[in-house]
Amino acid sequence: MNNELHLDELLDETLHSNSSAAEKVEWLKQNNVSNPEKELELHETAAALVQRYAILQQVTKVHQSFLSENNSSDSAESKIKVVRLQTYKWIFRAVAASILFAGIWFAYEYGSTSTTQLYGNLYQPYGLIVDRADAAQNIQSGLVQAFKDKNFLQVINIYSQLSATSVREKFLAAISYMETGDNLKSVKLLQEILLFNQQTQSRLYNDEAEFYLALNHLKLKAIDQALPLFEKIHKDSNHTFHSRVNSGTLRRVRWLK
Amino acid sequence: MAETKHQHLVWELLQTNIEAPIKKLYKENFEIVVASICNNGGNRDDGADVFQEALVLLIEKVRTGQFRGESSLNTYLFAIAKNLWLHALRTKGRRSKREKEFVMNEPIAIEPDKGQRFNGADKDLSHVMEQIGSSCKKILNGFYYEKKSMRELLAEFDYENEQVLRNRKSKCMKSLKHLIVSNPALHANLKLWLSYE
Numbered sequence: 001m002n003n004e005l006h007l008d009e010l011l012d013e014t015l016h017s018n019s020s021a022a023e024k025v026e027w028l029k030q031n032n033v034s035n036p037e038k039e040l041e042l043h044e045t046a047a048a049l050v051q052r053y054a055i056l057q058q059v060t061k062v063h064q065s066f067l068s069e070n071n072s073s074d075s076a077e078s079k080i081k082v083v084r085l086q087t088y089k090w091i092f093r094a095v096a097a098s099i100l101f102a103g104i105w106f107a108y109e110y111g112s113t114s115t116t117q118l119y120g121n122l123y124q125p126y127g128l129i130v131d132r133a134d135a136a137q138n139i140q141s142g143l144v145q146a147f148k149d150k151n152f153l154q155v156i157n158i159y160s161q162l163s164a165t166s167v168r169e170k171f172l173a174a175i176s177y178m179e180t181g182d183n184l185k186s187v188k189l190l191q192e193i194l195l196f197n198q199q200t201q202s203r204l205y206n207d208e209a210e211f212y213l214a215l216n217h218l219k220l221k222a223i224d225q226a227l228p229l230f231e232k233i234h235k236d237s238n239h240t241f242h243s244r245v246n247s248g249t250l251r252r253v254r255w256l257k
Numbered sequence: 258m259a260e261t262k263h264q265h266l267v268w269e270l271l272q273t274n275i276e277a278p279i280k281k282l283y284k285e286n287f288e289i290v291v292a293s294i295c296n297n298g299g300n301r302d303d304g305a306d307v308f309q310e311a312l313v314l315l316i317e318k319v320r321t322g323q324f325r326g327e328s329s330l331n332t333y334l335f336a337i338a339k340n341l342w343l344h345a346l347r348t349k350g351r352r353s354k355r356e357k358e359f360v361m362n363e364p365i366a367i368e369p370d371k372g373q374r375f376n377g378a379d380k381d382l383s384h385v386m387e388q389i390g391s392s393c394k395k396i397l398n399g400f401y402y403e404k405k406s407m408r409e410l411l412a413e414f415d416y417e418n419e420q421v422l423r424n425r426k427s428k429c430m431k432s433l434k435h436l437i438v439s440n441p442a443l444h445a446n447l448k449l450w451l452s453y454e
Contacts, residue, residue: 063283
């Protein structure tokens with residue numbers, strides 16, 4: 001047996017051994033192998049290279065066939081996926097934008113809602129388009145004319161000189177107080193109208209009194225008094241001012257609490 | 258049931274022809290690994306390369322008994338692939354916050370540095386094996402990979418007797434060692450590969 005073959009077979013034996021590297025080196029030394037560390041390392045490296053090559057060959061073969069199969073079958077599928085992803089992307093963007101706009105709108109609405117601003121939105125001047133005077137009530141014509149002329153101070157002046165007042169005179173005076181900024185007096189007169197109607201089972205100027213009373217409370221920041229009136233108007237579809245008070249109005253009034 | 262399937266796959270990887278289990282591992286894991294690489298700064302080509310390298314490492318670990326079945330093959334493969342990709346990212350100087358998050362999500366502990374130290378050596382390795390000639394390639398493959406005895410190999414080759422085949426095999430190893438030594442880069446890579454734990 002030549003030396004090379006002998007060395008090769010000794011080194012092969014170490015590959016099958018469970019001994020440590022040091023033990024293997026020692027064993028090779030005992031078998032007169034020169035430079036055993038280097039020989040052992042190189043032999044193990046060469047054997048490992050052969051094994052890796054065999055594995056690599058098989059993995060590469062499967063890899064290439066897998067990729068070519070996937071490329072052909074996936075090309076159409078991946079295009080569909082891309083289209084789907086693009087579609088989903090736009091849908092997500094649209095949803096995100098909607099949420100963002102809703103958030104901005106909410107933040108704006110919430111942040112900008114104030115009693116003054118809401119009062120301004122809800123307020124509508126009361127006008128005497130049709131003369132609803134009841135001849136039986138003996139209405140002070142000067143008071144009505146002053147109201148028609150928007151001379152609210154004159155209305156208040158005439159009203160304060162009356163010894164007896166009708167519901168209509170009281171209502172016009174209440175609106176005049178409101179217009180001149182004396183909301184407390186306006187509230188007092190409107191509450192009197194509502195109480196009178198309740199006691200007499202009447203509805204004369206009742207809807208108007210409720211709406212303007214709610215507005216006065218809003219102006220006076222008395223939200224707890226204003227809210228039940230606005231809720232009542234909103235619930236009653238036959239109320240004269242129903243269309244003025246929607247769910248958005250109620251929500252904004254609640255924010256002010 | 259899953260345990261039996263897993264054990265069977267390990268057994269299949271210990272055989273000579275391992276194409277069938279390799280295909281299974283490709284089907285079950287390729288897209289997951291590639292998607293993960295794509296989500297962490299790579300593309301499909303990167304993912305495919307990393308997967309191939311990870312699979313070779315996994316098979317070697319199974320065949321050398323270093324894979325002890327403490328996790329599933331799929332989990333282990335995924336962890337190796339992650340380590341390889343981390344190494345590639347570092348090499349490319351693209352370490353980033355994303356990479357740190359990637360490390361934090363590591364499913365099992367394997368040192369990241371010990372991943373793709375052998376990357377690029379595969380071409381040299383194939384080149385060396387081509388240089389020793391087809392006859393030597395077959396003999397060495399039969400002996401070291403297929404673990405056949407000289408008597409079994411003799412039946413496959415046209416040699417006069419076992420002694421002639423032994424001499425031939427010895428000469429083939431000598432030429433292979435010579436080629437390895439004459440390629441210091443490959444030699445260094447292979448030494449590192451042997452130290453991979």
